[in-house]
Amino acid sequence: MTFINYAAKEINCKIVYYGPGLCGKTTNLQYIYSKTSPDAKGKMISLATETDRTLFFDFLPLDLGTIRGFTTRFHLYTVPGQVFYDASRKLILKGADGVIFVADSQHERMESNVESIRNLETNLKEHGLDLKSLPYALQFNKRDLPNATAVDEMYRVLNFKREPTFEAVAPEGRGVFDTLKSVAKQILVELRKR
Amino acid sequence: MSSMDLVLFEEEIHLLEDVLQRLRHDANARAVFLIDKNGQQIAAAGEIEQFDTTSLASLTAGNVAATDSLAKLIGEREFSVLFHEGQRDHIHISIVAKRAILLVIFDERSSLGLVRLRVKRAGTEFEKIFETMAQKASAGQDGGPAPTPFSEITDEDIDALFSD
DSSP: OOEEETTTTEEEEEEEEEOSTTSSHHHHHHHHHHHSOGGGBOOOEEEEOTTSOEEEEEEEEEEEEEETTEEEEEEEEEOOOSGGGHHHHHHHHTTOSEEEEEEEOBGGGHHHHHHHHHHHHHHHHHTTOOTTTSOEEEEEEOTTSTTBOOHHHHHHHHOSSOOOEEEOBGGGTBTHHHHHHHHHHHHHHHHHHO | OOTTOEEEOHHHHHHHHHHHHHHHHHTTOSEEEEEETTSOEEEEEESGGGSOHHHHHHHHHHHHHHHHHHHHHTTOSOOOEEEEEOSSOEEEEEEETTTEEEEEEEOTTSOHHHHHHHHHHHHHHHHHHHHHHHHHHHHHHHTOOOOOGGGGOOHHHHHHHTOO
């Protein structure tokens, strides 16, 4: 749900990072936080367990600059990936303008990726949103690991509407900003259509 | 505009801010915030420079969303009021007009009873403003979509945002 404030001349959009547990959603946000100038970002909030697993969400507000005199602000959220946190995941998807699915490239995580995309579709539907029409990008993370599945194979299994897809190594930043930019652009293009 | 979008024009923001200013004064509160249920701040009044308002809005919305789900789990429609008591400062959270969250931060200069009373009164005023906004939005839809500055956004405008 885009929030347009004519008085403050601001556009606020919400992007949600989705994916199975330990796929690197929080790492994406941490990298973005570390590489953004202080005046363009707010505080990053992580509601995590004592072992640094996301419990509820991570949150990072980002200012991208102005467009037609309006400050363009993106609120980035991650969901907790672990299966049993589904109730929390559902809450965070509410009002999302765009979604980034972070897939774990490791062979043994392919099933979890598939299950998590299905879960994303189901949860979006509960909010009246459809993955087919929502601004969406796919990220194949952990490409540096020796047990990474071939990109072609991942694309065949996980890509379903020829959505923009990026290879990534989140701790090093590879692919992180490209994925974010892709969804941010799609959201602004949607805004133009309305 | 999508029916899910929240669009606020200057006139409405001023009306909402007037109610917030009055509430802050009457409740003797440190600060009051009106927040969208998705975690974005709509308007605020009081000592707002003392707080990280963006984080406050996001966490408040998360808190309300989690509490709403808790209510449903035990068969309640919602918990309409949340109160967090600190040593010095306290937080009173309530839902107004079904879609917004009213957050009041107050200290020993006020009391929970006073805040509750004033919030109730302000809630009715907010409801009226939101009702007028909804009427305006549906009238706009009948007459075709209102032109927005974004319908003229070019690819160059968008690319410029990501140039560095």
